[in-house]
Amino acid sequence: MKANEKRLLAALLGMLLLGAAVIGSDYYFERRNLLLAEKTALENEWVVIETLFEEKEIWEVRSAWLAQNQPPFTTAEEVEQSIYQEALAKDVDGVSTSKQTLLPTLTTSDFVQAGVALTASGELKDVFRWLYDLNRPETFHVIRNLKVAPDKEAPEKILATFELLRWYAPPEA
Amino acid sequence: MTRNLPEWAYLVDETGRYWHHLGNGTRQSAEGDKASRPPGKSLFAIATNDLVSIPQWVSSKDSSIIDEVVEAEIAKLGIHRNGGPGKVSDWKPVELNGTRTLVQSLATPWSLEEFANSPARSEFVGFFPHYALYPPPPSSAVLWKEGTNWVAGYSRGNRWVHVQTLGGEEMRPLLAGEINLTLIELAAKGLLEGASRLVVWAPYDLDLHRALQEETGLPVTFETRPAPAPESAPAWNFEPHEVTRARLGRTRRRRALFIGFALLFVLALLATAAVLHLWHLESSNERLRAKIEANREDADEIESAMARWQTFSPAIEPRRSPVELFHLVSSLLPEKGLRLTSFEVRDDKIIEVRAEGAAMANAIQIKGAFEKDESLSDYTWVIPPPRAKGDFTEVFATGTYRF
Numbered sequence: 001m002k003a004n005e006k007r008l009l010a011a012l013l014g015m016l017l018l019g020a021a022v023i024g025s026d027y028y029f030e031r032r033n034l035l036l037a038e039k040t041a042l043e044n045e046w047v048v049i050e051t052l053f054e055e056k057e058i059w060e061v062r063s064a065w066l067a068q069n070q071p072p073f074t075t076a077e078e079v080e081q082s083i084y085q086e087a088l089a090k091d092v093d094g095v096s097t098s099k100q101t102l103l104p105t106l107t108t109s110d111f112v113q114a115g116v117a118l119t120a121s122g123e124l125k126d127v128f129r130w131l132y133d134l135n136r137p138e139t140f141h142v143i144r145n146l147k148v149a150p151d152k153e154a155p156e157k158i159l160a161t162f163e164l165l166r167w168y169a170p171p172e173a
Numbered sequence: 174m175t176r177n178l179p180e181w182a183y184l185v186d187e188t189g190r191y192w193h194h195l196g197n198g199t200r201q202s203a204e205g206d207k208a209s210r211p212p213g214k215s216l217f218a219i220a221t222n223d224l225v226s227i228p229q230w231v232s233s234k235d236s237s238i239i240d241e242v243v244e245a246e247i248a249k250l251g252i253h254r255n256g257g258p259g260k261v262s263d264w265k266p267v268e269l270n271g272t273r274t275l276v277q278s279l280a281t282p283w284s285l286e287e288f289a290n291s292p293a294r295s296e297f298v299g300f301f302p303h304y305a306l307y308p309p310p311p312s313s314a315v316l317w318k319e320g321t322n323w324v325a326g327y328s329r330g331n332r333w334v335h336v337q338t339l340g341g342e343e344m345r346p347l348l349a350g351e352i353n354l355t356l357i358e359l360a361a362k363g364l365l366e367g368a369s370r371l372v373v374w375a376p377y378d379l380d381l382h383r384a385l386q387e388e389t390g391l392p393v394t395f396e397t398r399p400a401p402a403p404e405s406a407p408a409w410n411f412e413p414h415e416v417t418r419a420r421l422g423r424t425r426r427r428r429a430l431f432i433g434f435a436l437l438f439v440l441a442l443l444a445t446a447a448v449l450h451l452w453h454l455e456s457s458n459e460r461l462r463a464k465i466e467a468n469r470e471d472a473d474e475i476e477s478a479m480a481r482w483q484t485f486s487p488a489i490e491p492r493r494s495p496v497e498l499f500h501l502v503s504s505l506l507p508e509k510g511l512r513l514t515s516f517e518v519r520d521d522k523i524i525e526v527r528a529e530g531a532a533m534a535n536a537i538q539i540k541g542a543f544e545k546d547e548s549l550s551d552y553t554w555v556i557p558p559p560r561a562k563g564d565f566t567e568v569f570a571t572g573t574y575r576f
Binding site: 010017021024025028031032035036038039042043045046048049052053055056059060062063066070108110111128131132135137140141142143144145146147148149150162165167 | 458500
């Protein structure tokens with residue numbers, strides 16, 4: 001083989017090597033970036049899981065509390081009757097209610113909702129004492145769309161219009 | 174310093190070129206195609222007709238100055254020393270006289286044809302002036318033949334000081350005269366302190382004997398040429414350009430090969446490191462993924478409990494209860510000078526507050542209180558400028574749940 005042929009061969013081999021190095025490095029960097037991105041995503045996911053595990057006991061306790069305290073759903077008539085009775089506030093001092101309207105029963109995967117729209121009248125402290133009493137967590141009452149305004153006819157009183165809801169545990173399938 | 178001499182030498186005598194074993198003195202013919210190849214690593218004896226000898230006194234002992242003087246002398250002869258990377262001239266000190274040095278310079282003014290025509294040039298590992306391989310008879314003129322050429326050498330003490338090619342057989346009648354002239358010239362220049370005898374390394378020849386003796390007036394003796402003794406000869410340093418070029422080329426090729434292999438090695442190392450890195454990343458991701466999968470069920474349960482709690486938050490989280498919100502809002506109102514006229518929470522998300530103040534300052538106070546209060550920070554507040562309503566100033570604020 002002549003010297004210039006050797007040089008040509010060496011140059012070709014050099015170019016092949018260079019090409020292989022470029023392709024190889026390109027593949028390496030692309031793959032590395034992909035794996036690093038995947039690693040970051042996995043690490044973030046693991047951080048989320050670790051954070052969840054740090055609160056595991058709290059959520060287990062809360063989950064158990066929900067299971068233990070949520071009132072069970074019996075029948076639609078029974079729960080509607082019950083919530084309607086509560087909306088009448090017969091045994092509550094200083095509070096009178098009016099305009100009670102039963103709301104349609106709503107069923108979700110977490111609860112069955114029975115509710116009444118009503119207007120309560122009375123002195124501020126009496127009405128709100130009653131509302132606070134209704135709104136205790138273990139009763140699973142929800143007070144929604146509350147509107148409070150002074151009673152124009154009796155300025156020392158207020159009128160509180162709201163929806164009183166109660167969330168029952170859905171019946172077991 | 175011991176020189177590393179090859180086993181063979183490529184010498185020349187009156188019969189022509191031959192191979193001489195430097196260890197045991199064996200002689201081998203160099204004639205014929207096969208014999209023309211060196212029998213082993215050899216020393217190339219440069220024939221005297223390929224050499225130009227310049228003996229001279231230099232007024233210095235400094236070798237760098239002598240170098241410069243010798244170079245100038247050789248240049249004066251028209252010999253181009255820079256025709257290549259080889260070593261084509263050299264000098265050796267013959268005698269030191271106070272501050273002056275007697276040196277003999279040698280140059281090979283042209284390429285060595287015999288070497289160029291050799292079939293195995295790479296076998297020659299050293300180049301040496303042929304005559305310098307032989308120890309000179311002390312303070313003598315010496316005559317011998319190299320092939321067809323007559324050569325005369327002159328010694329000062331035990332060292333050669335000059336050598337000259339006299340010519341072929343046609344010069345035979347003129348040999349004595351030439352030698353005599355050279356002796357006179359050398360003596361006149363103080364290069365020779367008068368030769369004591371004339372030695373002929375050749376078979377006895379009566380005519381030659383007479384001619385030499387008559388012309389020079391020196392006693393003439395015919396002797397057998399001594400055995401070459403390169404180990405005791407001065408260390409002349411010659412290398413033809415083509416040999417140096419080939420050697421430098423080999424060095425360059427070796428270096429290029431080494432660099433090539435080093436590059437390949439580095440590339441292989443980098444490729445291995447890259448593969449290992451990718452493998453490490455893949456396996457660590459795989460481990461992390463397996464760990465996540467192993468814990469995913471428990472995590473999903475917790476997330477489900479959190480979502481359920483969030484769903485139930487209007488019933489069980491007092492902070493978002495409208496009753497609690499009313500308490501928070503009313504506690505932020507000034508005790509005097511402002512009256513709440515309406516409070517409404519819609520869809521667990523929007524709070525609307527209307528109030529009447531006796532003064533503009535009371536109304537403005539609400540804006541800052543709502544926006545800064547920590548308990549109401551989950552709401553974004555929009556509070557238009559208070560507006561006059563009769564004797565009062567009316568304030569209207571809307572808070573929207575952020576999440």
